[in-house]
Amino acid sequence: MDSLHFLMNGFAVAFQPLNLVLVVFGCIAGLFIGAMPGLGSVNGVAILLPMTFLVPPTGAIIFLGALYYGAMYGGAISSITLGIPGASTAVATTFDGRPLALQGKADRALIAAASASFVGGTISVLLFTFFAPPLADAALAFGPPEEFALMLLAFATFIGLGGDDIPKTFFSIFLGLALSCVGLDIVSGKPRLIFFDLPGFYHGINFLVLAIGIYGIGEMLWVIETTHGEMVVTAAKISWRGIVSALSELRHCVKTVLMGSFLGYFVGVLPAAGATPGSLMAYGIAKTMSKNPESFGKGNINGVVAPESANNAASTGSMLPMLTLGIPGSPTTAILLGGMVIWGLEPGPLLFVNNTDFVWGLIASLYVANLFALLINLAFIPAFLMMLRMPFTILAPIIYILCVVGGYAPTQDMHDVWLMLIFGVVGYLMRKLDYPLAPAVLAIVLGPLAEASMRQSLIMSQGSFEIFFGRPISGVIMVVAILLLLAPLRKFLRRREAKTAGA
């Protein structure tokens, strides 16, 4: 069992004092960010990524991985006690978590959410450990055509699975890709898209500038506008007796938790799907599986454990394509992927060959982070509830400052800070008009890779597009991607048919 051997080495990395400290800090930061209404793992990872230049790449990814996990746990806290989802991944948790809290069972709901998260996290990390190496092995045979096909598939999933406005989703993808073109052309080395001849555009637009702009500044503008109302925090007391009785009640939810974990994991693995759709789907299925579906929405504990187990499982699942294929499985992993490029690593299957410490250190630390997040969560629920009362007039300026210095740090150019402010403001205005922005962030990270792999493929084939369809693996992926891209068109035609048939 090679995997077990590598995993043991990974634990040796994860248990190094520095990394252990980073896991604990990551969990706490994640729990806090996840619990703050409106801020989720994407925001936390985007804002704090520049801070990780302090530690080696392995420590940095361990910290951000733990933060990702912690945010999944933390989202439930405000979903249950405030009735406002702490993060988009915890939206489904409010449906039944809030009614439970109003019935005075907030502690039950919080404990159920935490333990479901733990089970979901554990199952998905186990699946991850045994799926990742074979997938990475297979991916080693991939060439530029396969890479391009995979990236096309990632964008196609946004179109095919996204419920958003289709032209706006397309626009967002094109925008992200176009922004990634700014700078020097990779093949000819000539400058392109240098707006207003500003020298700052020659080094291209760092993905962090867009990510912090949208998920830092834009998100804060959004949150301040939407949560201006008075928030009522429901008190919850956690005692040992409460934990024991809540856990024994959970025996009835085992099936739901298992379903949520597996479903969440596989949804997370899909490129670009991530934890939010995973948790919503798990909630829906738990409701249909249930013997009394009408109790959902009125405080059924199954409605809490299903999305919570799914969102943790999905966060691990989305790391699988990121590490093995170099294709992010969620907006958060898109930012992590960009971070790996900054740290000087080459994302993709070669990581499993060249950077075993990094990969297995991360996997092992996910086990550790899962456990710590559970313990910290249960132990400090009262502290988190206190922090939830922290007014936005303190939190907002501190986050803005983190954004400004974080946007400055990677390139040390004020030009990028201004650009970030523009992205934040424009992103906020676009978001108000239902433009989805996650595809743009994914696109700016994947853009340089997608263009390079496409042009390399075309140079290999001397300009013939057949290369994408002639090779078996890339051919199959291309066909799936094209079908997904055409899905909205089919829906449109069918609706039209129905209309003419009706008339």
Place this chain on the structure above:
Amino acid sequence: MRVAELIMAVCLAIFAVSIMWMSYHDLPIGWIKGSGPGGGAFPFWLGAGMLICCGLIVLRWARRTSPPSQSTEPFMTARAFRLFLIGAGSLTVMIGSIHFVGVYVAIPLFLIFYMRILGHHKWPLTVGIALATPVAAFFFFEIALKITLPKGVTEPAFYPLYDLFL
């Protein structure tokens, strides 16, 4: 909301056209025989794609099929607009002032403005956070990460600190 939807689509369309024009102007956008598309082709066609999307958005606006084009709600209430102006405006002023007085003056001023004037927090809390944040930033960025943050005219004041820590 309807007006905002149209204005946004038109602005984005102008942006798309400028991308197309810039890549057409600077680089070959056509097919280079034997090696595929030229350096400008990728951005040019992306710009074209954006333009088509804007066209579709306007079409859906005209036929009232997308949610924002049906909504009769105002794009921003007066209150939301005020919050937006304060947030974005104070950030703009802070970032602008970094060029002149540096982060270590701009950050405390920004914090005091936000916490005292908007948040009505007590002076001790306001001053405490306004002083602690730049000190933390100094140790984190300048000492630990060796990233010098812009200081503007306050640069000379930091020479003794450099001597002490670097």
